[in-house]
Amino acid sequence: xxxxxxxxxxxxxDSAPWLVIEKHVIELPNGKIIPDWTWVNTPDFINVVVEMxxxxxxxxxxxxxxxxxxxxxxxxxxIEPNEDPLTAAKRELMEEMGCEASEWVxxxxxxxxxxxxxxxGSLFLARGARQVTAPSGGDLEEQTLIHLSRAEVLxxxxxxxxxxxxxxxxxxxxxxxxx
Amino acid sequence: xxxxxxxxxxxxxDSAPWLVIEKHVIELPNGKIIPDWTWVNTPDFINVVVEMxxxxxxxxxxxxxxxxxxxxxxxxxxIEPNEDPLTAAKRELMEEMGCEASEWVxxxxxxxxxxxxxxxGSLFLARGARQVTAPSGGDLEEQTLIHLSRAEVLxxxxxxxxxxxxxxxxxxxxxxxxx
Numbered sequence: 001x002x003x004x005x006x007x008x009x010x011x012x013x014d015s016a017p018w019l020v021i022e023k024h025v026i027e028l029p030n031g032k033i034i035p036d037w038t039w040v041n042t043p044d045f046i047n048v049v050v051e052m053x054x055x056x057x058x059x060x061x062x063x064x065x066x067x068x069x070x071x072x073x074x075x076x077x078x079i080e081p082n083e084d085p086l087t088a089a090k091r092e093l094m095e096e097m098g099c100e101a102s103e104w105v106x107x108x109x110x111x112x113x114x115x116x117x118x119x120x121g122s123l124f125l126a127r128g129a130r131q132v133t134a135p136s137g138g139d140l141e142e143q144t145l146i147h148l149s150r151a152e153v154l155x156x157x158x159x160x161x162x163x164x165x166x167x168x169x170x171x172x173x174x175x176x177x178x179x
Numbered sequence: 180x181x182x183x184x185x186x187x188x189x190x191x192x193d194s195a196p197w198l199v200i201e202k203h204v205i206e207l208p209n210g211k212i213i214p215d216w217t218w219v220n221t222p223d224f225i226n227v228v229v230e231m232x233x234x235x236x237x238x239x240x241x242x243x244x245x246x247x248x249x250x251x252x253x254x255x256x257x258i259e260p261n262e263d264p265l266t267a268a269k270r271e272l273m274e275e276m277g278c279e280a281s282e283w284v285x286x287x288x289x290x291x292x293x294x295x296x297x298x299x300g301s302l303f304l305a306r307g308a309r310q311v312t313a314p315s316g317g318d319l320e321e322q323t324l325i326h327l328s329r330a331e332v333l334x335x336x337x338x339x340x341x342x343x344x345x346x347x348x349x350x351x352x353x354x355x356x357x358x
Contacts, residue, residue, distance in 0.1 A: 019217045038194050042295070063183070065182075065293075066294055110341075110346075113221070113291070114246065114346075121344050142208060154355070163293070164290050167289075169347045176351055
């Protein structure tokens with residue numbers, strides 16, 4: 001099996017850095033040409049499930065514009081230019097919760113849209129986390145911090161309270177790791 | 180806490196049905212106006228982890244354009260107009276693998292991009308699956324069918340062989356359910 005070949009790329013919508021849409025001319029392994037494949041560039045991001053030193057898990061309860069009701073959420077943020085995912089994860093843990101962690105588990109880096117790109121999400125589990133300062137984050141959303149036991153996290157995941165797909169992946173992978 | 184209000188929507192790129200980009204004028208709970216929030220419409224989709232009647236799991240090994248190497252993948256497909264997610268999942272199981280399942284587990288419906296939309300993914304676990312006919316699927320990708328034990332699925336998930344974030348979510352949620 002061989003990957004598809006990209007013959008050319010044309011930007012058709014530029015809202016950088018948040019969204020850049022391209023059309024690609026693609027050649028399939030059988031030689032067929034697709035003249036107008038849509039490709040989506042959005043920023044890469046990290047998510048972090050935070051397990052505190054006492055074994056509890058710390059999440060936000062927050063709205064996002066894409067939801068029709070409130071959601072539980074792990075830490076999340078875009079990766080800055082020239083920043084590696086783990087550095088971004090540690091920065092966001094400090095900014096959003098004022099915490100440091102003694103152990104970082106890499107839960108993988110995943111393509112958001114297998115067909116059209118839409119960036120990569122790097123997922124982490126931070127263990128042995130402790131609050132060392134006040135949070136400084138200035139996200140647009142109102143949010144409240146909550147603590148859950150492992151059993152409560154699993155129940156919340158199963159009942160659909162983590163409403164973003166990257167968040168569900170992050171939480172499920174963290175539970176599989178720590179289980 | 181209150182959700183954000185949408186004052187207006189303007190289409191700025193129309194590649195329907197695959198991609199429609201809108202700009203929204205949004206009001207935050209504190210009254211602040213965001214005049215140009217980017218919103219992405221892409222088709223809703225389903226993914227299905229397939230557990231055969233003998234307890235093995237059946238996946239594809241395939242390229243997608245968004246990957247730099249081959250990936251393991253569950254069944255996936257877009258939901259047709261006026262189709263509900265479970266019906267789409269059963270249709271795709273028949274088309275892509277020629278199988279029926281005796282038990283369907285709903286693993287949830289998730290927003291792909293919490294901020295900008297990008298559709299919803301509905302994830303399922305099909306259990307007690309049996310091959311009843313030959314697959315008829317005509318996806319663009321070359322793909323091969325593989326069987327894995329539960330332990331092999333967990334190992335593949337942990338080593339990053341499921342490269343799409345919806346796929347990782349689907350597999351991790353299925354393993355948590357069946358564990």
